[in-house]
Amino acid sequence: MTGRFITLEGGEGAGKSTQAALLVTALRAEGLEVVATREPGGTPGAEAIRALIVEGDPDRWSALTELLLVNAARADHVARLIRPALERGAWVVCDRYVDSTLAYQGAGKGVPREALIDQHRLATGNLWPDLTLVLDLPVDLGETRAIGRGRLDRFELTGGGFHDRVAKAFRASVVDDPARVRLIDATRDPASVAAAIWAEVEPLLA
Template sequence: MTGSFITFEGPDGAGKTTQLTLLAEHLRRRGHAVRLTREPGGTPLSDKIRSLLLDPSHSEMDARTEALLYMASRAQHVAEVIGPGLARGEVILCDRFADSTVVYQGAARRLAKQELLAINRFATGGLIPDLTILLDCDAVRLTGRRKSRGGQDRIEREAEAFHDNVRQGFLDLAAAEPERIKLVAAEGSVTDVHNAIVKLVEEFLRRRGKREDQ
C-alpha cells in the first residue's frame, strides 16, 4: 500500500499554511488518514536545522551552506516521517518541499539548478511529490500579507527583487511540469482558494484510486 505525497509551494505569504490546515481538515472529514508536515522541519532534528536557517542573526550564511542545510533537514524528514507515512498508505501534506529549494536557492540565489537537483536526489532518495499545489499571488498582495503577519524571518527580509525572482521561478517550474504542478490563483478569499484546491485534490485522489483498482 502506498499513500499520496502532496506538497504546497509558493512565495512567502501566499497562503500555503492557511490552505494546508483547511485541506487537512477536509480530507480527514472524508475519512483519509492525513499527516500534515512542513519544511524545513517536520522532525525534531529537522526543526533544529530550521531555526538555524530562519534565524535573522545569521546574515553571513553562504548560499551553499543554506542549500545543504535545507537538504539535511529534508533527508531526515523523508527518512523519519514522509517515507514511513507513505508506506502506511497515508496522505502526506507537506508545506514546501524540493521545488522551494530549486526556486529559492536556484532562481533567487543563483546556484546551479542541475547541482541542486543532484543533491536533492541524494537527500530524498529520488522521492518526488505525486501532486504539487502552487499558490500564486501578485507581489503587492504578498508584501501586504507578509507585513500584516508581523515579525519577519531571515528569508522574508530579502529585497523585493528576491521575492519577484521567487515568484517567477515557481511559475517557470509549473510551466515545465504541468502534470504534477497545479497552479492555483491565491488572490481570492480563503474560501475561494480552498474550494479550488479541494477540486484539484479530489480529482487527483479519484484518479489515483481508479489506478489502484485496476
C-alpha cells in the same frame, strides 16, 4: 508506496499554512489518515535545523551553505516522517518542499539547477510529490501580508529583486512540470482558494 504526497508552494504571504490546514481537514473528512507537516522542519532534528535556516540576518549563510542545511533537514524529514507515512498508506500534506528549494536557493540565490536536483536526489532517494499546488499572488501583496503577520524571517527580509525571481520560478515550475504542478490564484478569499485546491486534489481520491 500506497499513500499520496501533496505539497503546497508559493512566495511569502501566499496563505500556504492556512490552505494546508483546510486541505488536511477535507482529506480527513474522506476517512483518510493524513500527516500534516512543513519544511524546513517536520521532525525534531529538522526543526532544529530550521531555526538555523530562517533566523538571523539575510546574509547569515552563503547560498551553498543554505542549500546544504535545507537538504540536511529534508533528509531527516523524509527518512523519519514522510516516507514511513506514505509506505503505510497515509497521505502527506507538506507546507513547502523541493520546489521552494528550486525557487529560493536556485532562482533566488543562483545555485545551479543541476546541483539542486542532485542534492534532492541524495537527500530523499529521489522522492517527488504526487501533486504540487503553487499559490500565486503578486509579490507586493505577499509582502504586505507577511508584514501584517509580524516578525519577518531571513527570507522575508531579503531584497534586491529576490522575491520577484522566486515568484517567476514558481510560475515556471507549472510550465516545466504540468503533470505534477498546478497554479492556484491566491488573491481570492480563503474559501475560494480552498475550493480551487480541492478541485485539483479530488481526482487523486479515485
